[in-house]
Amino acid sequence: MTKADAAHGAGITLEKLRFAYPGGSEMAFDLTISPSDIVAVMGPSGSGKSTLLSLIAGFETPTSGRIMIDGKDVSGLTPHRRPVSMVFQENNLFAHLTVAQNVGLGRSPALKLTEEDRAAISDALARTGLAGKEDRLPRALSGGERQRVALARVLIRKRPVLLMDEPFASLGPALRDEMLDLIRALHAEQQMTVLMATHDPRDAERLCRTMIFVEEGQVAASGTTAAFIAGDASEAFNRYIGARREINYSTTN
Amino acid sequence: MALGDEPLTVSRAPDMERRPLMDRRVAAGRLALAAVGLLIGGAFAGLAVEALQQGTGAFAAFDAYLLRIARFTLWQALLSTLLSVVPAILLARALARHPAFMGRAFILRLFAVPLALPAIVAALGILALLGRAGIFAPFLSVLFNEHWPGIYGLSGILVAHVFFNLPLATRLFLNALESVPADQWRLAAQLGMGARASFRFLEWPAMRAALPGIAGLVFMLCVTSFTIVLLLGGGPRATTLEVAIYQALRFDFDPARALVLTLVQLALAGGVVLALSRLGASLSGDANLPVAPRRIVWHTPLETVLNTVIIVAGLLFVAGPMAATVIAGLKADLARLATESAVLSATTTSLLFASLSALLCLVLSLALVAARRALEMKRGALPAGLLERATDSGAAMVLIIPPLVIGAGWFILLRHVGDVFAFAPAMVVTVNAVMAMPFAIRAIRPAYDAASARHERLCLSLGITGWTRLRLVDWPALRRPAATALAFAAALSLGDLGVIALFGSDQVQTLPYLLLQRMGSYRTADAAGIALFLGLLCLALMFVADRLGKEKT
Numbered sequence: 001m002t003k004a005d006a007a008h009g010a011g012i013t014l015e016k017l018r019f020a021y022p023g024g025s026e027m028a029f030d031l032t033i034s035p036s037d038i039v040a041v042m043g044p045s046g047s048g049k050s051t052l053l054s055l056i057a058g059f060e061t062p063t064s065g066r067i068m069i070d071g072k073d074v075s076g077l078t079p080h081r082r083p084v085s086m087v088f089q090e091n092n093l094f095a096h097l098t099v100a101q102n103v104g105l106g107r108s109p110a111l112k113l114t115e116e117d118r119a120a121i122s123d124a125l126a127r128t129g130l131a132g133k134e135d136r137l138p139r140a141l142s143g144g145e146r147q148r149v150a151l152a153r154v155l156i157r158k159r160p161v162l163l164m165d166e167p168f169a170s171l172g173p174a175l176r177d178e179m180l181d182l183i184r185a186l187h188a189e190q191q192m193t194v195l196m197a198t199h200d201p202r203d204a205e206r207l208c209r210t211m212i213f214v215e216e217g218q219v220a221a222s223g224t225t226a227a228f229i230a231g232d233a234s235e236a237f238n239r240y241i242g243a244r245r246e247i248n249y250s251t252t253n
Numbered sequence: 254m255a256l257g258d259e260p261l262t263v264s265r266a267p268d269m270e271r272r273p274l275m276d277r278r279v280a281a282g283r284l285a286l287a288a289v290g291l292l293i294g295g296a297f298a299g300l301a302v303e304a305l306q307q308g309t310g311a312f313a314a315f316d317a318y319l320l321r322i323a324r325f326t327l328w329q330a331l332l333s334t335l336l337s338v339v340p341a342i343l344l345a346r347a348l349a350r351h352p353a354f355m356g357r358a359f360i361l362r363l364f365a366v367p368l369a370l371p372a373i374v375a376a377l378g379i380l381a382l383l384g385r386a387g388i389f390a391p392f393l394s395v396l397f398n399e400h401w402p403g404i405y406g407l408s409g410i411l412v413a414h415v416f417f418n419l420p421l422a423t424r425l426f427l428n429a430l431e432s433v434p435a436d437q438w439r440l441a442a443q444l445g446m447g448a449r450a451s452f453r454f455l456e457w458p459a460m461r462a463a464l465p466g467i468a469g470l471v472f473m474l475c476v477t478s479f480t481i482v483l484l485l486g487g488g489p490r491a492t493t494l495e496v497a498i499y500q501a502l503r504f505d506f507d508p509a510r511a512l513v514l515t516l517v518q519l520a521l522a523g524g525v526v527l528a529l530s531r532l533g534a535s536l537s538g539d540a541n542l543p544v545a546p547r548r549i550v551w552h553t554p555l556e557t558v559l560n561t562v563i564i565v566a567g568l569l570f571v572a573g574p575m576a577a578t579v580i581a582g583l584k585a586d587l588a589r590l591a592t593e594s595a596v597l598s599a600t601t602t603s604l605l606f607a608s609l610s611a612l613l614c615l616v617l618s619l620a621l622v623a624a625r626r627a628l629e630m631k632r633g634a635l636p637a638g639l640l641e642r643a644t645d646s647g648a649a650m651v652l653i654i655p656p657l658v659i660g661a662g663w664f665i666l667l668r669h670v671g672d673v674f675a676f677a678p679a680m681v682v683t684v685n686a687v688m689a690m691p692f693a694i695r696a697i698r699p700a701y702d703a704a705s706a707r708h709e710r711l712c713l714s715l716g717i718t719g720w721t722r723l724r725l726v727d728w729p730a731l732r733r734p735a736a737t738a739l740a741f742a743a744a745l746s747l748g749d750l751g752v753i754a755l756f757g758s759d760q761v762q763t764l765p766y767l768l769l770q771r772m773g774s775y776r777t778a779d780a781a782g783i784a785l786f787l788g789l790l791c792l793a794l795m796f797v798a799d800r801l802g803k804e805k806t
Contacts, residue, residue: 022632022635057714059710059713059714079713079716084714085714088710091707092711094708094711094725094726094729095707096730106715109716109718109721110717110725
């Protein structure tokens with residue numbers, strides 16, 4: 001994969017995807033996401049947001065159905081062979097490896113790095129605002145900086161799909177906005193398809209064109225973020241967001 | 254390396270490719286379980302084959318002698334438990350009520366030493382103190398107005414067992430007392446509770462909850478005690494089942510009797526463990542070194558004096574044999590011993606066996622820990638399956654079956670194959686490795702599970718697997734606990750006189766075996782010197798294990 005053909009997004013289609021945790025009730029996802037879209041995945045806790053991302057990433061195995069990315073069935077591939085990068089809420093970094101090594105794992109899982117790789121790592125760190133912090137250990141970084149390192153690794157992996165599971169839930173509001181802007185900038189550059197699970201409609205509003213609302217293991221509604229926020233897209237979403245909308249908008253207005 | 258080797262093709266066999274690492278971990282766990290099973294199963298097979306050959310003849314061995322030994326085994330264990338647990342309650346209480354007692358931290362540290370000391374070293378220490386030619390012998394001769402015959406038989410066994418188990422029980426009781434919330438101590442102080450009231454309302458409830466477990470553990474340790482009884486129990490009147498098994502195999506060469514003795518011992522130990530698990534006791538006897546919290550305790554001068562007397566008496570009792578070991582050891586001709594070829598070769602053999610045994614223990618434990626974690630992740634919220642439970646508590650089964658019994662089973666079986674003594678290295682290394690597994694697993698498992706919880710998905714998503722994963726991800730997290738497990742297992746193996754007593758010969762001698770031989774030929778000074786050396790070696794290893802286990806990276 002060269003730099004040129006990596007700079008694109010891939011469409012994602014979930015076809016009659018069925019899944020259940022051992023002892024849990026069945027979930028069913030049917031979903032199409034267009035290339036290079038930025039999608040907010042919202043829904044109550046336990047609704048299946050994370051499961052949806054885990055299925056696309058390959059951490060969970062569906063009982064039936066297909067996952068298509070860029071027109072190819074990836075259902076049988078191990079997580080690292082899928083054209084997908086993932087950022088978790090925490091534990092994105094190995095605590096005993098330096099910042100540069102953590103990013104370098106995106107190039108070589110055995111950390112066999114060439115000069116070219118090292119240059120790419122430095123470049124990625126510079127673009128995520130971490131220049132000069134190559135040799136630090138994660139514990140010497142702030143929470144926001146740690147997530148930036150994870151994003152730097154996303155940058156050098158150049159996968160056409162980026163999945164984020166509440167990536168900024170543990171950051172304060174100002175830092176959050178900064179990170180959302182950084183993702184917007186990365187998206188402008190690489191055009192990857194982004195799926196972000198979040199609890200906060202303001203994250204969605206700031207970053208995402210599209211929103212899907214997950215409830216009880218199903219995609220209950222999808223549409224533009226604007227329509228959702230205006231309250232026109234889904235009754236279920238309006239109920240979920242209900243009280244929160246009052247607080248958010250009475251204080252910000 | 255670029256991304257060119259990441260073909261996004263569809264695999265035809267998704268299940269094969271999905272989680273190769275996990276399946277490999279489970280496979281390794283099965284293998285480790287099979288190895289442990291083989292070791293224990295082989296011993297039972299040996300016993301079964303012998304039983305079939307003996308037929309009804311074996312029952313002839315059920316006689317008055319056997320009954321007497323079984324009764325003595327239980328009797329000495331009962332007395333040892335009483336003499337260890339009751340003073341431990343007083344001692345723990347005294348230590349808990351005097352958090353600022355001078356040298357308290359030192360005393361607690363000293364109380365951890367018997368746990369690390371090989372039984373043979375402690376037995377020698379007690380003989381150096383209370384034996385016929387011991388340090389106290391002149392005083393005791395005057396006291397009893399006859400020539401002091403030395404401490405042998407039941408009294409010797411009891412002193413040694415209390416030396417080991419009083420500090421253990423004290424630490425465990427103190428642990429229980431430390432779990433009383435600080436607010437309750439404050440409340441007691443505010444209400445003006447005296448010693449009697451706070452014992453009744455605070456201390457006794459906390460200790461009573463821990464009592465069955467602690468007493469059970471001590472009882473179990475005394476029922477299966479081998480070395481102490483071998484060295485201090487005198488003659489047929491003070492012999493336990495384990496020692497009788499050893500004598501039947503080594504001296505009388507009477508496999509039929511050994512078989513019956515082993516079966517009785519197994520039934521006895523099994524019964525005790527069954528009763529213990531009903532009581533919810535932990536068989537591994539783990540005690541964190543309690544730190545003294547800030548605590549306001551109200552005591553009268555009389556209580557202070559009484560508690561001081563109790564603490565000092567406990568201290569002297571535990572420190573005595575240790576000091577005697579050192580004094581007697583230093584009197585030995587250490588320079589000659591250090592250059593004697595028998596000592597040197599026994600040291601080499603011991604270190605070699607201990608290293609191999611520790612390594613084997615670590616590998617087996619790691620395999621079980623990784624398999625357990627993999628199985629746990631696979632099942633999600635479902636209840637644990639049989640295999641997972643086997644990897645979880647299977648290793649603890651080893652604590653139930655005394656090593657000497659395993660050794661005896663194999664001894665009887667291998668007799669049919671060839672020269673039993675030729676198998677000594679393999680038997681010592683494997684049995685000692687498996688014996689240390691419960692402790693090693695406890696050292697490794699928290700670190701492994703934590704690392705896995707943190708890194709499992711990240712490794713999957715970045716494709717870090719196999720050796721790369723071990724090198725880059727798991728090993729850095731496991732280095733310390735693994736070193737702890739290694740040092741602990743090595744110390745345990747180094748000081749063990751169980752299997753080697755059965756399988757040892759002039760060709761294969763470890764330090765404890767050499768020590769036993771020197772004692773047998775009345776070369777007491779040599780024995781004392783070797784005991785000092787062996788004791789220091791084990792303590793050093795335990796010290797390393799403890800330090801590595803505590804420090805954080």
